Amino acid sequence: MKLRTHYWLLAFCIVFPVAVFCSIALDMLLSSQRAQSMNHIEESARSAALEIDAEVRRAQSVLRTLANSHALASGDMRRFYAEAGAANAGEGGWIILYDGEGQQLINTRLPFGADLPRRPDVDVLRKQLASGAGVVSAVKWGPxxxxxxxxxxQPITTATGARHVIAQAFAPEYFTRTFSGRAIPASWPIWVIDGNGALIARRDKGDGKTGHPVPAAVLAAVRAAPAGALRHEAPDGTEVYAYFVHSGLSDWAVIVGAPVSEVDARVLEGMSVAIIGFLIAIVGAVSLGVHTGRRLVRFVSGASNAARGLGGEAAVVGLRHSNIGEMEALNEAIREADARLRREMASRTRAERERNELLERERAARETAEQQNAAKDEFLAMLGHELRNPLAAITSAVAVLDHASVPGMPAEAGTRAREVLRRQTSHLGSLVDDLLEVNRALMGKLALNCQPLDLADALRCCLETLHAGGRLAAHGLEVAAASAPVLADATRLAQVIDNILDNAIKYSPPATLIRVAVARDGDAAVLTVRDEGMGIAADLLPHVFKVFVQGKQSLQRVQGGLGIGLTLVRRLVEMHGGTIVIASAGANQGTTVTVRLPLNVAGEAGAGNAGKGDLTAAPDNAAGADFTTVVAVAAGTDGGIHAGKAETAAGEAATGNAVVGAVRDVAPSAWWR
Incomplete structure (x- = not known):
């Protein structure tokens, strides 16, 4: 069941008993108002009865006074007539004096001396004289x-002993005038009836005449009690609340009534304020209840929606402000709970993120360690392989020299063995120098001797050395070199170029083209080397500059090397203030190496080495050594083949520089363009 239904049930449970009790109260009030109206009618009836009795009592008093008149005792009827006229009740009333036989002696309604009639009910008169008691007559007809x-x-006896009956007669309108000045509403009917139920006087809208009988139901009620209330229908058809009271001096009765519609209207008029107030209270209570209920329902709905959103990314919204302290306290509690929950969730999220980051770093560290461990193992295997081959050749050459004195050993065998020893020890020195170079570069112990030179000239020298060694014999070469002056260490720059070209040659299949270019790009000198070789796998490309990293090779290790060249190259380029980028579309898609060095505008004159000097080389095979010797002789050097890197490194140990073997001062050949 919804809250709204509960609220309506609560409102019904409150309003229904209130409505019932208010209805009872209104009914009681209605009864009270009707009782008050009936009391007013009763008071009016008793007041009218008292008026009638007062008139009767006054009339009796006047008659007693006249009975003691000297004029009457002396028989002076004219003077008594005058006295009676003066004592008469007024308009509508007159005084009659009867003798013992019912003959009128005087009648103030008629002139004195007029012919007066005799009353027809002489027996009634005689009974009065016999009893000596006065009476108040019923309605009777005057012929x-x-x-x-x-x-x-009133029967009287004069001083002379004469017996008479003196009467105060009243016309019906006399009593009607008596009621007109009283505080009885004009719309209320007033009846005065005699003991026979005949109308003596009336004040209403009916057409009933004096002497006519009243309704039998009214007469029965009047005869049943000395006073009481009744409801009857007036002659004009109007429903009337009435109250009757018997006269204390006669058998007359006074009936005062009030129209039912007037009484009810007056009762309702008195109750209207209470009814309107009750209706206003009910409507106000229902309206207030509906309004409050709607606000409560909206408040609870907003609180429910806010509770559903607790702990969300944004603070809870939709909480309606309430002037009720408890409801506003609920709002504050929801806001505080939301803030605490969001802080807790943020803390948990942060902890979860930190945990995930730690797991990710741990996973990356583990993968790095595994990769480094694998690289270490591979490096040790490569190093063993690279050392085993020259050591095996050295061992064989030593064995040949040991058997040089054996009869039958060719004389040139010793010479050949010494050449092998010289070549292989140079190779071993080169390996050791490479390791030392990388170590010094990574430790920041390398020093540069920078001088102005042309990047294109440095490239030309390196290419001539490769041509002299026969390294480019199996590959096509395309060179586009523009002058690009830089400030660099010539030896280290040659080392960078040699390493890049060596990789391009080493990892490119025969008969493929290698493109080399030097150009200016803004304030940078750019060296670009593109090959059509085996390329670099996408997963290996981000790691090519790491130490000891090489692509997968077969057990024969055709390319050879320790995987430390590019690490040294990047370090040397960075020391020159430049950058190096290696790009490859994937396996068998070739590789592009781009080296950018700051352009030395002040060195536009170039820094080419045109002089002659010693040729230092580290040939890889006998043919290369022989060819190098020929080139050196042709160039006019002393024709010596030095140990190369080993000796040079030893010679430059004090400065921390190691010289990579390079061919210098070779005259440009026809392939250069």
């Missing part, structure tokens, strides 16, 4: 009067 009237009659 000479031609109308209904009532009378208050």
């Amino acid at each position: 000479s009067l031609k109308r209904q009237f009532v009378a208050v009659e």
